[in-house]
Amino acid sequence: MRLAPSGVMLATLGAGAAIALVALIGGFSAAGVAVFAALWFGSLATLGLADYALSKRAWDAAAVTMTRHLPAAFALGVQKRVQLHFTVSGQYPWQVRLHDHADATVTTDGLPAAVELIPEKLTVVEYAAGPTRRGTAAFAPADIAIRSRLRLWEILERIGETEHRRVYPDFAQVARYAWLAGDRRLAEIGIKTYLQRGEGTDFKQLSEYRIGDPVRHIDWKATLRSEKLVVRQFQNERDQCVILLIDCGRRMRADDKQQGIGAGHFDQVLNATMLLTYVALRQGDAVGAMTFGTPPGEERWFAPRKGAATLNALMGELYAVQPTPTHSDYLLAAQDLLRRLRKRALVIFITNFRDEDTGELEQALRLLRSRHLVLTASLRERAVGELIAQPISTVESALDVASAHLYEQGRRTAFNQIAARDALMVDAEPQRLGVELVNRYQAVKKAGMI
Missing domain, CATH: 3.40.50.410 (von Willebrand factor, type A domain)
Known part of the structure; x- marks a missing residue:
């Protein structure tokens, strides 16, 4: 787990520094400003530690899981939709920023995503993935930045499993x-x-004679039996x-x-x-x-x-x-x-x-x-x-x-x-x-x- 200060934390730090600077410019004693700064930043540090501890405990208790739903395989250059399913326990909703770790050869559209995870409710995040190279594409655990309870930190976690998918040539x-062949x-x-009727070397079937059929392919025995001209059809x-x-x-x-x-x-x-x-x-x-x-x-x-x-x-x-x-x-x-x-x-x-x-x-x-x-x-x-x-x-x-x-x-x-x-x-x-x-x-x- 990694930790990064949020915008709220940075703004609070900046506000304390600005107040101290204004106080010095306004003629307050350096000792008084130092005491103020120590109290300000000490209180912020204490609050930050408490926020981190409470948030970490609540996140662990929430038992958040992510299941990645990928297509069975990808085709080169063809975008497919990928779904990420989240389940959360506990009582508190969570504000997170999510970035799935697709392979370096896969382009994504829709990431990173800002998501609210609501307890006891399935949350679905969807993005498009398009491979740019044939072979095997790896999807590593996703990066998730969790906003702490007091909004002072962004707690960085990895979630999910590593999965692999084949990338085939485009069919x-x-x-x-196949479509054009069906419509001729x-x-x-x-x-x-090529005209197939009556051509080729392998016998296919008998058929009624039609104008244009080779005369040499007429089956005379079948013709006598049916009392109409019958030809042998061949195939390649x-x-x-x-x-x-x-x-x-x-x-x-x-x-x-x-x-x-x-x-x-x-x-x-x-x-x-x-x-x-x-x-x-x-x-x-x-x-x-x-x-x-x-x-x-x-x-x-x-x-x-x-x-x-x-x-x-x-x-x-x-x-x-x-x-x-x-x-x-x-x-x-x-x-x-x-x-x-x-x-x-x-x-x-x-x-x-x-x-x-x-x-x-x-x-x-x-x-x-x-x-x-x-x-x-x-x-x-x-x-x-x-x-x-x-x-x-x-x-x-x-x-x-x-x-x-x-x-x-x-x-x-x-x-x-x-x-x-x-x-x-x-x-x-x-x-x-x-x-x-x-x-x-x-x-x-x-x-x-x-």
């Missing part, structure tokens, strides 16, 4: 996809749709495997400094991962993931699985992963994946490579293609395009534009060199990565390439 992109409006976010192959190979190395630490929380490149990669996982699971495929570019022993492996709970399980594995300053060893990652995964799969290799990485990346892709179908996705920095597009008005801006052009040319050359050997490539800005991956995944499924 808004997945939710929007996926084109609004750039998702391409199911029960296939999709593996997300995610680079967590130093190149993934880039951030275009866009406005808003969760705009970093790696946060956008996780958003794209969630969206593609959701789509692949809806298609009946199994989804897994592996990270690389981390210090030894910190890589993550999520074995491929199916089912409605897979997306949450995958995010439970990846939610706290952060890009590191470590060099990404593409070849080692490819060897590790081949050792872990024997079944042929669509491997989606997500990275941010430079022209100097071309040789190592080509070796890794060649090794992966010996068993798997590989789709390589590279992030393109928006800041480079903005530099190229800026007007040239000074020598410094000319140097910036020329440097951006040189960098972009080297990167484009490297990308085209790899794409010449394999057309399964995606080059997208981070915020567009999810849409581009879904489109390419659906095209691969449509072509029966896995």
